[in-house]
Amino acid sequence: MALAQAQRSPLAQALAAAQAGERLSPEQAVTLLNEAELLELGRLAHAARMRLNPEPVVTFAVDRNINTTNECLSGCRFCAFFRPPGHAEGYVLSREELGRKIDETLALGGTHILIQGGLHPQIGVEATCDSFRFIKQHHPIHIHGLSPPEVVHMAQVDGLSIPEALERLREAGLGSIPGGGAEILVDRVRSRIAPGKCDAEQWLAVMAEAHRQGLMTTATMMFGSLDTVEDRVEHLRCLRDLQDDSLALGRGRFTAFIPWTFQPANTALSDIPPATAVDYLRMLAVSRLFLDNFPHLQASWVTQGAGIAQTALVFGADDLGSTMIEENVVAAAGISFRLPREELVRLANDIGFQARQRDVFYNPV
Amino acid sequence: MPPTVNAALAGSEHANHLGLPPLDIDPRLVGDPALRPVAAKLAQGERLDAGDGLALMTSKDLLGLGALAHAARLAKNGPYTYYVLNRQINYSNVCGNRCTFCAFWREPDGEGAYLLSPQEAASVAAEHPEMDLAELHVVGSCHPQLGLDYYCELLAALAAARPRATLKAFTPVEIEHFARQEGISTTEVLQRLMAAGLKAMPGGGAEVFSPRVRAELCPSKTSGKRWLAISGQAHALGLPTNATMLYGHIETPAERVEHLLALREQQDLSGGFSAFIPLAFHPENTGLGELARTTGLDDLKVVAASRLLLDNFPHIKAYWVMLGPKLAQVALNFGADDLDGTIVEERITHTAGATTAKGMTEEELRHLIISAGFTPVRRDSFYRSLEQD
Numbered sequence: 001m002a003l004a005q006a007q008r009s010p011l012a013q014a015l016a017a018a019q020a021g022e023r024l025s026p027e028q029a030v031t032l033l034n035e036a037e038l039l040e041l042g043r044l045a046h047a048a049r050m051r052l053n054p055e056p057v058v059t060f061a062v063d064r065n066i067n068t069t070n071e072c073l074s075g076c077r078f079c080a081f082f083r084p085p086g087h088a089e090g091y092v093l094s095r096e097e098l099g100r101k102i103d104e105t106l107a108l109g110g111t112h113i114l115i116q117g118g119l120h121p122q123i124g125v126e127a128t129c130d131s132f133r134f135i136k137q138h139h140p141i142h143i144h145g146l147s148p149p150e151v152v153h154m155a156q157v158d159g160l161s162i163p164e165a166l167e168r169l170r171e172a173g174l175g176s177i178p179g180g181g182a183e184i185l186v187d188r189v190r191s192r193i194a195p196g197k198c199d200a201e202q203w204l205a206v207m208a209e210a211h212r213q214g215l216m217t218t219a220t221m222m223f224g225s226l227d228t229v230e231d232r233v234e235h236l237r238c239l240r241d242l243q244d245d246s247l248a249l250g251r252g253r254f255t256a257f258i259p260w261t262f263q264p265a266n267t268a269l270s271d272i273p274p275a276t277a278v279d280y281l282r283m284l285a286v287s288r289l290f291l292d293n294f295p296h297l298q299a300s301w302v303t304q305g306a307g308i309a310q311t312a313l314v315f316g317a318d319d320l321g322s323t324m325i326e327e328n329v330v331a332a333a334g335i336s337f338r339l340p341r342e343e344l345v346r347l348a349n350d351i352g353f354q355a356r357q358r359d360v361f362y363n364p365v
Numbered sequence: 366m367p368p369t370v371n372a373a374l375a376g377s378e379h380a381n382h383l384g385l386p387p388l389d390i391d392p393r394l395v396g397d398p399a400l401r402p403v404a405a406k407l408a409q410g411e412r413l414d415a416g417d418g419l420a421l422m423t424s425k426d427l428l429g430l431g432a433l434a435h436a437a438r439l440a441k442n443g444p445y446t447y448y449v450l451n452r453q454i455n456y457s458n459v460c461g462n463r464c465t466f467c468a469f470w471r472e473p474d475g476e477g478a479y480l481l482s483p484q485e486a487a488s489v490a491a492e493h494p495e496m497d498l499a500e501l502h503v504v505g506s507c508h509p510q511l512g513l514d515y516y517c518e519l520l521a522a523l524a525a526a527r528p529r530a531t532l533k534a535f536t537p538v539e540i541e542h543f544a545r546q547e548g549i550s551t552t553e554v555l556q557r558l559m560a561a562g563l564k565a566m567p568g569g570g571a572e573v574f575s576p577r578v579r580a581e582l583c584p585s586k587t588s589g590k591r592w593l594a595i596s597g598q599a600h601a602l603g604l605p606t607n608a609t610m611l612y613g614h615i616e617t618p619a620e621r622v623e624h625l626l627a628l629r630e631q632q633d634l635s636g637g638f639s640a641f642i643p644l645a646f647h648p649e650n651t652g653l654g655e656l657a658r659t660t661g662l663d664d665l666k667v668v669a670a671s672r673l674l675l676d677n678f679p680h681i682k683a684y685w686v687m688l689g690p691k692l693a694q695v696a697l698n699f700g701a702d703d704l705d706g707t708i709v710e711e712r713i714t715h716t717a718g719a720t721t722a723k724g725m726t727e728e729e730l731r732h733l734i735i736s737a738g739f740t741p742v743r744r745d746s747f748y749r750s751l752e753q754d
Contacts, residue, residue: 276732
């Protein structure tokens with residue numbers, strides 16, 4: 001029997017481990033990504049999703065992406081949104097515009113704003129705190145804001161440590177942190193695609209500190225640029241390890257994982273063939289199997305469109321992200337899918353799920 | 366060394382016109398209890414009936430549908446996935462049929478109405494001389510003023526402009542219209558067009574055969590019975606043709622199944638259909654603009670049900686113009702084995718709001734196929750491999 005086990009192929013062993021709901025090793029995840037049949041991955045990932053979220057419900061949020069500035073020092077090669085500081089097309093959102101956008105969000109039943117911006121040379125922690133205090137005082141709404149590269153940058157601008165920066169931002173109104181800027185948490189790739197952005201260790205350190213301070217965050221992955229399958233799995237491993245630590249501490253944690261594909265159009269890497277829908281579904285499914293300590297996985301209709309986002313609901317995703325009243329960054333890379341609330345509900349219902357609006361903590365609204 | 370694609374294709378019995386062999390289905394993938402009897406029949410190699418078709422067409426078990434259809438796809442076509450270097454040419458949009466679901470047609474003097482002369486069509490065909498086009502896909506409209514001479518001249522001009530390309534032209538609806546205009550039989554029309562260079566026919570104009578749906582959406586169009594009969598006449602003359610179904614408007618699941626079974630019956634009789642192409646309805650700018658677009662589940666389900674019901678069709682096409690390249694690629698795991706082709710300039714679906722590109726490069730098509738784990742086969746209109754070994 002033991003001999004028979006040992007002689008089974010790595011694929012058979014990985015499939016059996018996934019079937020049994022065991023924790024997968026990084027090697028097993030690589031094997032599944034490279035070798036497993038698409039529909040088999042779907043079946044296993046969907047079973048894992050139903051174990052973790054047994055209700056036949058797909059959740060979604062109503063929120064707005066607000067990009068406070070497009071001026072950015074980072075100069076990431078995959079980004080079509082940023083302008084270098086001082087560029088004629090650079091902007092910094094005024095308070096009036098910010099307030100108007102929030103009021104519109106609230107009027108549409110929105111529960112939070114996702115507020116992010118470029119790494120602006122003059123905007124540090126204090127300037128951001130002012131802005132958050134303005135929001136909380138005049139347009140109260142949950143602030144799901146920034147990202148680890150922004151936190152690192154703002155702390156540098158004001159000469160603060162990461163814990164100090166997060167503490168001040170929290171006190172000024174930061175309610176949770178979206179998991180952007182993770183790209184691929186492997187410095188060999190990061191240093192080539194996003195040389196101006198914080199490194200993998202810093203990204204993880206900001207999230208660890210945020211969790212320690214009781215903040216909920218998400219995590220993303222942008223794959224399909226210069227990364228290998230092994231890099232993608234290393235990214236997942238870093239996230240799973242950090243989540244283990246945060247759960248043990250019992251304060252904040254990752255609520256969801258959101259993989260999406262690099263969109264090469266209008267970027268400095270436009271000659272890379274784009275990750276395809278099949279790549280996306282395979283990655284999503286293996287993420288669901290590997291990240292056994294992440295409660296939720298979001299489908300990315302912004303990068304994949306409605307058809308694949310709906311398909312993703314049987315490949316491990318249990319959440320359709322948000323209605324995104326406004327989305328600028330992916331739109332700048334030539335992709336513009338717009339899904340109003342009714343459409344998200346229709347997609348979920350059509351494939352046999354109830355649709356339920358949630359807040360940033362995944363509580364029903 | 367593994368065999369080359371061409372050797373493997375020559376040695377396989379892929380893409381035959383016979384039914385499906387007993388299929389090897391992983392029962393764990395079939396979750397919907399209503400699909401289990403269908404799976405059992407397929408495992409026995411039994412032909413599916415209308416009840417089975419309805420179970421498929423109303424299931425929400427996407428992975429189960431995929432498992433059944435993918436087993437059928439592998440049995441018929443193995444890992445081979447076809448594409449063609451082709452170009453679409455729409456010679457005119459002037460049409461007397463006024464179908465409610467169409468955004469392309471114009472009145473003869475309407476805004477944007479056009480008619481390409483044979484020479485104009487030929488210069489369109491000659492564009493991109495660097496592309497070794499294997500096929501010209503030529504469809505237009507039911508133009509009230511043109512005679513058969515125009516169409517024969519059109520074919521002759523296109524053949525002269527692209528001698529290496531197969532002329533795949535005119536749907537059965539156009540053939541019937543030409544026959545009425547000329548006062549001759551459809552068989553005679555086909556013979557004259559063949560003499561002018563016609564080598565194959567596309568499968569448009571089938572819509573949904575249900576008389577109820579046709580009465581409501583396209584009362585002036587050729588009936589389903591005539592559409593099938595003209596396809597049969599083409600087959601008898603040695604012309605391979607395709608078949609389509611325009612779904613996602615007012616048709617019921619049962620009407621979809623009836624449509625597919627009518628095609629299967631015709632194929633049993635005449636055997637000349639090469640591929641079936643499900644067409645997802647695009648409502649924008651049509652008389653049905655208030656309808657929602659089909660969902661991913663619906664699109665993949667129709668592909669899967671088609672593969673399983675049309676057991677005598679060699680190929681099922683995932684038409685990327687209508688599905689989008691992403692769903693078309695995923696459809697390769699749901700029964701489809703063909704992505705159509707480069708197309709170059711799609712007009713009809715784009716006037717109805719398609720946001721896909723108007724054409725794709727060969728490189729993009731091969732990338733989609735390879736990254737989905739399949740083996741690309743560049744083909745001609747007759748599904749012969751043009752791969753260089």
